[in-house]
Amino acid sequence: MTTEPLNFQTRIYPFRQYTGWMIGIGLFLLPLIPMDLTTYLTLTVAGISLGMLIFLIASGLTLIFGLMDVLNLAHAAFFAFGAYAGFTVLNLLNNAGWIDSANLAQSLFYLALALGAAGLAGGALGMLTEKIVIKRVYGNHLMQLLVTVGVSFVIVEILKIIWGVNDEVVPVPMGFQDAFIIFGVFIEYFRVVAIFLGITIFVILQYILKKTKLGIIVRAGVENQEIVKATGYNISWIFTLVFAAGAALAAIGGTMMAIFNQAVDPGMGDQFLIFALIVVIIGGLGSVTGSFVGAVIVGLSFNYVAFLLPKMALGVNFMIMAVILLIRPKGLFGRD
């Protein structure tokens, strides 16, 4: 009698290739055990919106740190600078009495104004920083750390001189203070806006990097500047633009977080820089998709754990980062 050879991979465990997904979905559903479905869904929506806010700052860091290999510790300061730029616009609108009576459409318009101002201010500051400081320290990580810490101090001190050292209350357009209820879950409009903005920026970044000539030049420039220069492209100008884009994204994230927390303070970026660094490392350096997935993981885990074990909320993200790095040292979407 002959017997067929046993194929362990397909016979004993036919879903081997889906292991990662199954573990991910299992972990995602795990918090359902100690809580009811409504609480779980509420925390999930809140976690995804927090994740998208973190993605906004992390995506900028992905461009600057992950793609351009610049250790930029001034990213938190760009974030705070953007928060104050957005806050200034919202304050002006509030002083004019427009915010209090705003419906959702008007609120979205005012938000666009605040984000536009933050993006422009952050982008300009990023461009200035790259041209004056970063340009001289490409390829030297130690110098990058030192000079960007210096830039960070300067920006934060400027914020203190202009707006003062104390927290400021951020006026939130009235339309964002409303909410709607689905399946018993209370969802604020601003959380939906945050999720929509995060996904939109993810799609735009992916499109630019993967499908456009600019994206090809940037990816090529990261790999081999010599070839790109010798092909006729002014790579130093292109890198200035990428750095400015990264700073602009941090600034936009700053305004969103300022509205989310309804407050700004000069040192607000530091806490979120830690989140952003965790996200970039979990996702894999230079991977926008990795940052997106990493931000959702961090946002969800922070919210679930903050509800169940509040003191563990930040620590669990470090644990997740350590576990992912043990399994995949280059991060979830990092290239080998």
Add this chain to the structure above:
Amino acid sequence: MPDMIETKPLVLGLENVHTHIDQHHILQGVSLDVAAGGATILLGRNGAGKSTTLKSVMGLLPVSQGQIFFNGQSIETSKPYEIARMGMGFVPEDKAVLSTLTVAENFRLSMFRETEKSHEKLEGVLDLFPALKKFWKRQAGLLSGGQKQMLAIARVLVCDHTLLLIDEPSKGLAPIVVDQLAESLIQIKDQTKVILVEQNFRLAQKVGSDCFILDDGRVVFHSSMDELSRDKIMMKKYLGI
């Protein structure tokens, strides 16, 4: 040094060019004139300054002294992208492709201005290197050594260059691939002036019309390839052949 091919217009001229890399004085007064048409070969032992000469011409290494003329225009202070836009193409050594990009993206990058003409040119280039068409969507880093070198050269051919600088294209390739490469280079030099740095003398002989030998950062010999092939003393002294 005997004067060579003086009847044709000069494409490139170097006058007493000095280049330093960190504290090392690599080029110590290179002077050479390259006339239009055919392929000019830069020969010499390892460390003689051949690759440094190409990089200095392309603006990738700063020239500390001397002058470089390209089509009559002084370029020693120009940026690499400005020199490339003037019509000079450069293929660095070591199968220089963008390995994280696909073959198609490598070509798209090379087309500085994507015009109908550049797309037509691409068709012609793919006829010259048909293997690349087959791997159009493959990541360049996954190609074989020979295919990478073909791509590295093919990339620069889609642009309208008046001068191509090619640095050691045969390095690390199997002899059969080197033969294919030689055929391609012969076709290329009929359309565009080529300056080739090459250690493989057989390939240099097949492709080149004239040559310069560099030693210790200076030009020590200039002749036609045929003349050099007959000069056993020079070949032994500077090339160890």
